[in-house]
Amino acid sequence: xxxxxxxxxxxFFRQYYLQCLSHASYLxxxxxxxxxxxxxxxxxxxxxIADAASNGLTIVGVLETHFHAxxxxxxxxxxxxTGATIGYGRAAAGMAEFPMAIYQNADRIALGDGEGxxxxxxxxxxxxxxxxxxxxxxxxxxxPYGVLTGDTLFIGDVGRPDLLASVGVTADDLARQLxxxxxxxxxxxPDSTKVFPAHGAGxxxxxxxSTETVSTIGEQRATNYALAPMSEDDFVEVVTQGQTAAxxxxxxxxxxxxxxxxxxxxxxxxxRLTLDEVLAHHRAGALVLDARENADFALGHxxxxxxxxxxxxxxxxxxxxxxxxxxxxxxxxxGREQEAxxxxxxxxxxxxxxxxxxxxxxxxxxxxVLAQLSRLxxxxxxxxxxxxxxxxxxxxxxxxxxxxxxxxxxRHIALPELLVRIDELDPCAPTVVFCxxxxxSAIASSLLRSRGFTDVSDLLGGxxxxxxxxxxx
Numbered sequence: 001x002x003x004x005x006x007x008x009x010x011x012f013f014r015q016y017y018l019q020c021l022s023h024a025s026y027l028x029x030x031x032x033x034x035x036x037x038x039x040x041x042x043x044x045x046x047x048x049i050a051d052a053a054s055n056g057l058t059i060v061g062v063l064e065t066h067f068h069a070x071x072x073x074x075x076x077x078x079x080x081x082t083g084a085t086i087g088y089g090r091a092a093a094g095m096a097e098f099p100m101a102i103y104q105n106a107d108r109i110a111l112g113d114g115e116g117x118x119x120x121x122x123x124x125x126x127x128x129x130x131x132x133x134x135x136x137x138x139x140x141x142x143x144p145y146g147v148l149t150g151d152t153l154f155i156g157d158v159g160r161p162d163l164l165a166s167v168g169v170t171a172d173d174l175a176r177q178l179x180x181x182x183x184x185x186x187x188x189x190p191d192s193t194k195v196f197p198a199h200g201a202g203x204x205x206x207x208x209x210s211t212e213t214v215s216t217i218g219e220q221r222a223t224n225y226a227l228a229p230m231s232e233d234d235f236v237e238v239v240t241q242g243q244t245a246a247x248x249x250x251x252x253x254x255x256x257x258x259x260x261x262x263x264x265x266x267x268x269x270x271x272r273l274t275l276d277e278v279l280a281h282h283r284a285g286a287l288v289l290d291a292r293e294n295a296d297f298a299l300g301h302x303x304x305x306x307x308x309x310x311x312x313x314x315x316x317x318x319x320x321x322x323x324x325x326x327x328x329x330x331x332x333x334x335g336r337e338q339e340a341x342x343x344x345x346x347x348x349x350x351x352x353x354x355x356x357x358x359x360x361x362x363x364x365x366x367x368x369v370l371a372q373l374s375r376l377x378x379x380x381x382x383x384x385x386x387x388x389x390x391x392x393x394x395x396x397x398x399x400x401x402x403x404x405x406x407x408x409x410x411r412h413i414a415l416p417e418l419l420v421r422i423d424e425l426d427p428c429a430p431t432v433v434f435c436x437x438x439x440x441s442a443i444a445s446s447l448l449r450s451r452g453f454t455d456v457s458d459l460l461g462g463x464x465x466x467x468x469x470x471x472x473x
Contacts, residue, residue, distance in 0.1 A: 035058060127158075147194070
């Protein structure tokens with residue numbers, strides 16, 4: 001968690017960075033009055049409440065810069081536990097099932113009173129979504145301290161305008177709104193204004209996000225490719241091209257963020273299941289989600305299970321290989337069962353039936369229920385290409401990665417598209433999948449096997465290993 005601490009006698013400002021979802025949220029308060037708001041909260045909210053209490057703050061509001069698609073927001077959890085008002089921009093009016101305060105451009109939210117008070121100013125900045133807002137943080141008179149830009153302006157990028165195409169909002173229209181939001185609203189702020197976005201590198205909400213979590217308007221004006229001088233038409237072309245495939249769960253999470261729903265109960269224990277119980281749930285249609293590292297999964301796993309290692313972007317990739325509402329049984333590294341359940345809850349996947357108790361002991365006692373993952377070296381793959389007629393190669397990387405090169409003859413199906421396009425593939429054909437380094441291909445190969453594919457392997461080291469051997473030849 002990166003934290004930017006109070007910068008004046010009255011301002012309390014803390015950034016919370018959730019690395020596995022590349023998500024930044026904020027607690028902003030006035031230390032004189034004790035009033036505070038949380039902006040774009042993650043679903044598990046204990047940290048905000050604890051930090052507010054330890055600094056003498058009362059959370060009176062939750063501000064959402066838009067209806068998020070990449071995670072399930074904690075606005076309902078915070079409202080339920082603190083009584084805080086939930087606030088959105090004007091274009092969100094009537095779009096949700098829960099009560100909300102509506103703010104329009106130039107509205108001000110006073111967290112403090114008198115000279116030097118902390119005041120938040122709303123900027124309507126549509127483009128990523130129609131209801132997107134940014135929030136300017138003022139501390140007394142003078143230049144603003146910073147601006148919380150949501151998914152409108154990132155460090156090194158801007159929000160993608162194409163995610164709502166499936167519900168009839170065109171990427172062209174939103175991109176034009178985004179152009180004016182950036183140039184007429186955000187770039188009108190002083191260069192010294194700090195920029196605090198809702199996401200960083202790795203997020204699918206943009207294509208060129210920086211690993212940095214804070215910048216300034218001046219730095220972005222000078223270095224952000226999307227803010228370079230260009231016409232509106234050129235801007236539309238630049239920001240709509242080359243976007244990655246959106247994860248499968250995005251539309252589900254965006255819808256859930258508008259609904260009344262069950263609140264997350266933090267600290268809930270994950271039920272421990274015997275192997276017989278796991279197998280019974282599996283036969284009844286539950287997905288066995290193995291959260292161990294892919295090397296451990298390859299050595300032995302419950303036949304038909306899907307591997308998404310906790311060491312990576314677990315929730316995001318899990319949301320790419322199973323449908324929302326799927327019942328899940330976990331196989332997790334010892335002591336990390338609850339972590340896996342919470343991380344799934346952060347994207348709205350709440351139907352965790354339990355976790356296998358002591359997986360290694362269960363596997364040793366019952367090897368007959370296990371399968372192994374086939375993994376090929378570059379040399380072994382070359383031998384298969386030369387000797388196996390009809391071998392199918394599938395590149396599960398994103399479009400931008402594939403444009404830099406791929407294994408000759410490979411078919412491109414990005415991982416977020418694999419589940420919905422699986423019927424295009426022959427489950428009886430010998431198949432090899434690969435990604436950049438092996439994490440995503442282990443997910444993809446396990447998914448195919450869970451769907452009845454009989455001869456599936458993945459490439460150890462991925463395309464990186466293939467390209468390195470080719471360059472050394």
